[in-house]
Amino acid sequence: MTAPDPTPHLQLAVCDYPEHVPQDRWSDYARQQKALGLSAVRIAEFAWALMEPEPGRYDWAWLDAAIDAIAAEGLQVVLCTPTATPPAWLIRTHPEILPVDREGRVREFGSRRQYDFASPVYREHSRRITRAMAERYGQHPAVSGWQTDNEFGCHDTARSWGGASAAAFPAWLQARHGTVDALNEAWGNVFWSMTYQSFDQILPPNLTVTELNPSHLLDFYRFASDTVRDFQAEQLAILRELSPGRFVTHNFMIFESGFDHYAVSQGLDFVSWDNYPTGMLEFFSGWGSEDLKTRYARTGHPDYVAFHHDLYRGMLQRPFWVMEQQCGQVNWAPYNPLPAAGAVGLWTAQAWAHGADTVSYFRWRAATMAQEVMHSGLLRHDETPDRGHLEVEALDLTQFPAGEVRARVAVLHDYESLWIYDQQRHAASLSYWAQTVAYYGALRSLGQDVDIVHPDHDLSGYDVIVAPALTLMTPGRAAHLQDAARHARIVFGPRTAYRTPSGRTPEDGQPGVLRDLLGVRLQNFDSLRPGLHVTVTASSEDSSGQPVAAQAHTWTESYRLAGAQATHAYADGPLAGQPAVTRHGNVTVIGAHSEALIRSVLSAELAAAGLPQQDLPEGVRVSRRSGVTLLQNWTDDTVHLAGRTLAPISFTVTHD
């Protein structure tokens, strides 16, 4: 494993596609990139058809020249394995590489990601092209590192619902369960006579007459996730062999749920992600209100972006890269507004404050062809510097020193909980991400720096641990949390420990193995359609003078006390009089979905843990790194904070 050379402060880079422009532009571009203060250029993404124009015939001349042009300016080169885009000759020779969508349709050549991760044929070609590239460039002095493929899972491609994946699924099941009887028991297949007699009877869980077995789905998602991990591991092994001393990373995507990112991160030197704040809000945050989407249309929502920074910093507990950073408008959301003036600078500063070591803008020049002609770059189509370019130019990178982000608060996150939660939402407008981000946003509104951590990872460093939606519980995880509760306060959200590792419910009711820790048993849960609300009241008046009643919506659950005490109860509705929030020693459970309640309980917990907090208005955020504090104003209004005046859409750096 090889980390990039440490740098004293944030570095900038850019994604470029030299093959999209005439070769005579390459040196000019490199000079301009250098002049802008960049230190690296990512290239060769998607360029398989150029590198291997026909089966087995490689053409490296153009790429040699492209690398040389960049290196000539002292810029580093990040290379990508081109496996996100298998060329036409490969697909037409081996159509069995193509993935199948949930509706059973083959997903065709003509855009990108048209491969099934489980295809043995594609695996062979993936290894072959990776080896060919690594042999050619693995030790090139200008090459500092590698990106594998591009945005695994993007466009819902982590899973293929037929073809090679369907063929590989039974063997994976056999490896996991041993016998088909064990599988039947794990899945509860006695229900609806779904019992299988042999593994080869089992298909992916699509096109069923009505709702499918969530355990079937959970295992299919695990299978797909393992397959993504194995696919990358093969490339990784080749790159380690042939490109020593270079880093390997992958650029993960926004709110991508198709695989376990913790597993796929293993073996990488650091993690990267692709940060498109306005597209994220418009395209991915389906649960957000229209009003919120309009208000943040030109900046994205600060907490959604920060969540991803903290999420990906937490994968390997180490600084990360933003491999693609929006620097103008995107082209793939229903609406693609221009970023507000100042947004590109603000995004860059925020990325640094949350642990980015490098921010790499996407892309150098706006594409003049194909799918991305309406997407911006640092240069316009006519090669003039676009709005983002000017903001990048204005950055003073010495403001952004390298170093650690130190958080005393952890938010627990787990992809299996996500999968099982979202398969049976029970309240259509709620989702794992929506519930998780609600807790995360409350913490940020209280001025906290937050680590996002896998529940099975080391939790010893935290004073407050928040588990917004830890739906899936194992005995080991329960013991681990019990351990953590010895030194930290823990807050759980609704649906905690609803499900066992096989996707069933605990035979002795929720929260199963977590009962002793929580000191409660689940009494009832309630799914509230839009327009339905219930009131939650605190048992005692809140000493901090905070509101003692809150309106809950969308989801409530109540508890029988088994050691815990109730700090809040329902005041009306079917659960009237029953505990809504409970405390058992260090451990709190919040049963109601209510932004005000969540914020109020978390604030009390932070206070109890002795953590300083701030009462930040919406759209105003504070982040800290390496002894430096970043004050951020994501609103259109001038804001006064900590003795500073923050202009609309701006940031200020202060020192401790």
Place this chain on the structure above:
Amino acid sequence: MTAPDPTPHLQLAVCDYPEHVPQDRWSDYARQQKALGLSAVRIAEFAWALMEPEPGRYDWAWLDAAIDAIAAEGLQVVLCTPTATPPAWLIRTHPEILPVDREGRVREFGSRRQYDFASPVYREHSRRITRAMAERYGQHPAVSGWQTDNEFGCHDTARSWGGASAAAFPAWLQARHGTVDALNEAWGNVFWSMTYQSFDQILPPNLTVTELNPSHLLDFYRFASDTVRDFQAEQLAILRELSPGRFVTHNFMIFESGFDHYAVSQGLDFVSWDNYPTGMLEFFSGWGSEDLKTRYARTGHPDYVAFHHDLYRGMLQRPFWVMEQQCGQVNWAPYNPLPAAGAVGLWTAQAWAHGADTVSYFRWRAATMAQEVMHSGLLRHDETPDRGHLEVEALDLTQFPAGEVRARVAVLHDYESLWIYDQQRHAASLSYWAQTVAYYGALRSLGQDVDIVHPDHDLSGYDVIVAPALTLMTPGRAAHLQDAARHARIVFGPRTAYRTPSGRTPEDGQPGVLRDLLGVRLQNFDSLRPGLHVTVTASSEDSSGQPVAAQAHTWTESYRLAGAQATHAYADGPLAGQPAVTRHGNVTVIGAHSEALIRSVLSAELAAAGLPQQDLPEGVRVSRRSGVTLLQNWTDDTVHLAGRTLAPISFTVTHD
């Protein structure tokens, strides 16, 4: 045919799945069921894979033991044929059993109902497993009766749009039409050159370029309905042969439109249905307003539920069972709120008042596995009694004596009218069910007990007959209605007699053969998009002081008088000045969709027939059975009615 032993009052039962829990729980459960006052347990639904774990090898040991455990407490056992869930070995050996959806996709194994009713292979296996069960348990002393399959048509499974159904359709058409020329004439295939030269050219009416021929659709729906009927008849014959003295029923589903329930009810001892009031409102009542869905989220709508009770009581004109009664939250609607406190009791009492002899709760213990883990039961996952259990415990069954429901008012209902109406709605927000329920609800708001009756059945017992949407008219039906008009007042809604049995319009215009009875000819109809309204005004001031003008929406039609007189006319819009409501002797036609108008005209007709009526507020309802009156309050407010005070969500029994 064998009726269950008569009982003096309402009986309670429960649906249980012993195979879902360890065998050592069975006796305990039976004891608890007995203690709760239940008299029967329905089991073995969906258990094919356990009864026949591999082709031809039966395992009855577990079911013997399960029946014994129940019988040991003196409880009766209702057995189900398990054909709603063909096992994996059968499907993988005979994939041709699988049905095809409207989009042409095979519907896969992995949930339930994955069979095509027309499959000869599946028919053979359906008969075989039915015979095997009936041979084993047909004369078991604890077995009181049988349920065939489960919820025919649920998940849109009554029709398969390819495969075995496509193969069987031509022969059905030949049997119906004799010659292809007759079919071409009946369907009007001269239109758009759709003329066929032979029956085997004819496919199911899906995947056409644009709108399909409604006559083609009507016959396909008839074919599918006949196929469901024949499928059940085969099981019925076997059960009659091998299980003498036991009842046979089927549990029909909410707003299910995939087959003619009158035909499928024939031969059963009594009809059952599955009553999920909150799921019904949220999932099935697409035409309802969001506001209404929010108001009744925790109880369901009283009239929607009552409609089904009256509908299924009318199938065989005899008391029925609620085979599955919601007793907590469901899991299959977009939102699945907890029932209000009191709702389970209220639903049970309402079911009785509308003619239920047995109410069987679904289900005993909440499932800890698979698709239904988020669905409630009388016991929670942890085996503690859930909210519904407590309400059942509190019921005094002697309040609910057995006996007849006697209604003086009939609402006519016919599945062929439904099919042809909904195929060409002409106003997207209107539907057969929405139009029918609007009339039904108006009658209930006037305090009427109502029978829902097939238009071709005996109508001699009624004073007022309401035909909300009798779209399809035959000469025989017209004569039958003419007969009925001699002794009863009849009210018709819009689109009456728009179509002939072949799905065409009458050659001499609407209402065709009904013209003499109605005394009008259709002048024009009008489909009003949301936001468009027209005013309907009574010709003379209403003596009862009721409103003389009403706003109509969604649908209006006008008439030329041919014997009738106009009682209301349009005051504006394209039909201004034309008759909106007409009267011809005993016969009234209402042409406008207006809740206020419908209620006002029906009230006048009830008065003219000398029937007592009440002016009930929304959510307050009255039902009568066996000399007992059930006052129901479905609202959150305390209500005063007939000198009684009704608490929120409650019922009161009074005696005549």
Place this chain on the structure above:
Amino acid sequence: MTAPDPTPHLQLAVCDYPEHVPQDRWSDYARQQKALGLSAVRIAEFAWALMEPEPGRYDWAWLDAAIDAIAAEGLQVVLCTPTATPPAWLIRTHPEILPVDREGRVREFGSRRQYDFASPVYREHSRRITRAMAERYGQHPAVSGWQTDNEFGCHDTARSWGGASAAAFPAWLQARHGTVDALNEAWGNVFWSMTYQSFDQILPPNLTVTELNPSHLLDFYRFASDTVRDFQAEQLAILRELSPGRFVTHNFMIFESGFDHYAVSQGLDFVSWDNYPTGMLEFFSGWGSEDLKTRYARTGHPDYVAFHHDLYRGMLQRPFWVMEQQCGQVNWAPYNPLPAAGAVGLWTAQAWAHGADTVSYFRWRAATMAQEVMHSGLLRHDETPDRGHLEVEALDLTQFPAGEVRARVAVLHDYESLWIYDQQRHAASLSYWAQTVAYYGALRSLGQDVDIVHPDHDLSGYDVIVAPALTLMTPGRAAHLQDAARHARIVFGPRTAYRTPSGRTPEDGQPGVLRDLLGVRLQNFDSLRPGLHVTVTASSEDSSGQPVAAQAHTWTESYRLAGAQATHAYADGPLAGQPAVTRHGNVTVIGAHSEALIRSVLSAELAAAGLPQQDLPEGVRVSRRSGVTLLQNWTDDTVHLAGRTLAPISFTVTHD
């Protein structure tokens, strides 16, 4: 080429289907049609299965008789080739004729248009039946002309996404591009490794994993359009050969975008179209507000209808027919309201004023069978005259003299611009039609008569030329516009010249080859989600006292001046301070989507060109033909205009 005999004034006709009624009605109908003042009857549309009941056996007897019955009254007959409805025997023998939808599903027999234009088998049968009809009736004295097929492209049938079209596409590509390298360059296939090695690797652009290459799509749309053109050309050649002296036309459909209508019009004597004003609004105008749809529910929107008249008059720059004119309610929209009293007369008058020589009502008698039973005709099902019949009877045709429509204003329209615009809308609520109609409607609200013209056609006759959405630009087109600017004022809308003929962007940025003419370079564009607005302010106060600030929504773009001056600038938002509207000599560019701004700028341009203008309120319109002016009131209110009082939904003819 043969024009119909000139007539002194508007002629009326009707679409009839004698085969839908008993033969004994035919003479009666013809007498009634004559009495109503009609001069022609269109028949034989869709009647293939009757003309050729089995392969190769023709039955002309019925059609002979039908023609004779019409001819006996002195009415002319328009015959249709019946190729919109290949009969069952042909489809079942050659299922490869069937088209494939975008989802990859075969579109089945059972309605109409079930053919792939590229099918060689179908082509042969199309020629054969055309020849058979033309041999039989080509010189029949009563036959005045022919309609080819019916509504090419209706129901999204211009393109087949598999089958015969997929097979034919590679050869078309080869013919266009010569080499696959040239194609790769044109499409920019270097992007995402989409490079092809041979033409036969290329499929239609559907079922791709994510967004497809817009250049791929553009060529597929061109291919499909050429195929429609060639399909018709084959029929045309046969009709020219065998039916000399008769006209040939085709009836185009509303907002149909599946092929280049200019190309498909070539060779016709005149163009026809099918005018369904209420269905057009409800079904096709997806971008319109609900409020607008409710307001015009009973008339359709005057500008949407007028747009089509002017569009189709412009195809061959010559008067046209309305081949199907709505004369009552339709049956194919979500809501199908009755037309307002007066609407049929108003539609007829408007059609004349915009250049219709014949208006042919659809249909004579309402169909009593199949898909169209809920569609109206001049006669009801019961053969009584329906509302439309009465309005037609009341028309005085001498009010509507034949002659030219003379417009000084041209709106430019181009199908390739439409295709490329709509493939990458970038703002979901905007579209080519929405943007184009916004400009067209502004001109009509200013009292202008407008020609809609292809940008490459002769522009010499116009004083003001408006190019609302001329997205696709070629060097030739740029030169042509440069030419036009010598004598005319030209106004361009947003996205002008964004794309080259291959669908790429200009390498030197937008507006590429149009830069000199416009005197600007594109600076930035902005896509505004609903709720986002920016303000546009005029640089100087408008001398006409018109508003100096306007709110823009949905789309804005700004410019760098390169010779032009800014007449308006953005006052807020990301483009604040940048030009929003520019003028360069005669040439104006409007960058913001704002109805008020568009109207104000166009008004100023009309004034500068010396064209008289009127300030017409919404729903009130004026059109002129042959020295006669038609004042139209499409509103429910009485309106005073030009000294006249216009009743609600009415027209008045005045003479210059």
